[in-house]
Amino acid sequence: MFPFNFEWIWDMGHMVFHGGLWYALAIIGMGMTYCVIKAAVDTAKGKGGHHH
């Protein structure tokens, strides 16, 4: 899973499989981080105080 695992080899199989995994995880992680930070900033600005 990580290059520091003892069985890791820098071959095509590892790069494609794990590249795809980390690519998808990065998108989800960055997306959620963006949502949380923006929600915190919006709340601090007083947005979302009314129910609609």
Next chain:
Amino acid sequence: MDSALIPEGVKRAPLWKFLLSIAVVSVVLLWGVFAMLLCWIKGLNQTNMNNAYGFALWIWADLAVIALGGGAFFTGFLRYVVGKDLLKNIINYAVLIGFICYSSALLILAIDIGQPLRGWFIFWHANVHSMLTEVAFCLSVYFAVLTVEYIPLVLENRQLNKVPFLHNMAHNMHEIMAVFAATGAFLSFFHQGSLGGVAGVLYGRPFGYREGVLIWPWTFFLFTWSAAAAGPSFTIFVTRLTEKITGKTLVKQNVIDLLAKISGWMLTTYIIAKIAEPLYWAFVTAPSKGMALGQFYTQNPGSVYGYWILFTEVVVCGVLPALILITKRGRSNRKTLFTAVTLASIGVCINRWVMVLQVLAIPVLPFESWNMYFPSWQEIATTVLPVAYGVILIMISHRYLPVFPQERELNPVD
């Protein structure tokens, strides 16, 4: 008593009735949990799996729910990436059904692997030559995507939505949902396909083995295609079932019509490929491996795997629903529509059964006989468990969350 949690402007059953229904379904759920604990505590000797059937009822159920849950990725793709805005009225339910299907698949796998405490090995010590590794990666990450897609719906609960941070959070997640939906479509394409690829690369088992493109056998593409075709049909099936149980119309006909039409054309194109591909397999691939078509369908005990199964899958549950769904008249009639989406859903389940269990049943060596299998009650109970869990989650979500945006308009409260 819980009216403060129920979405505004909609009517729900009395609390006692709701709790009683939950209690009834929970009995089934507890039966499944008991069987699951038996499998975890005593081991896989609780199943009827053996050396011939390393894949059995659980893996079929896994592949079936993953295909049926395909409605979430494909509807999400159509709504957020292609821009079919009308589908916003059913996307919540598609996501909920997908969430249930994928969490069920992961639960079944957690039982099936025998030692769930070592479940993380597939990530940490990944075998990059296995299609199942790719399935495990995509399945887990796509479940994370579905969770991300389900969270805004939970945050839109009447009380939670009053909290400014949660309100903003739900709003922001909706804003970038296209990114998550596109990621989900990417992941789904590969794991749906790789599940088909697993059977297609079995060169020692001519019933499953297929030729293909580069490293991908034809079954890779057929599995993705069939999930995209049958998944939306299953979403319509569950929606109609929910409407029958609640006695309400929850989604407008034009929304159902659009999704049914897309599902119908996907099913039509799939079934053309599904007829063409096996013909090539039957007359070219299988004979090149020394097998004749008749050997796959005859001389098995009780004709369990006769030609009838091929006819049922391709004609009754493929051609017939496809023809109904691509015609305006077929889609407009509630009964024919319901029949078509039911058949399409059954069809994809039969396909997964054939590609998981019939593959293992057929003898491949001259001295072998057919391998027959019947699941133990523990396997059946743990397969029914996710259904009970799904029903409970749908009941809770429908009661407390705004799953159907058109419900208020279609069912005005006096």
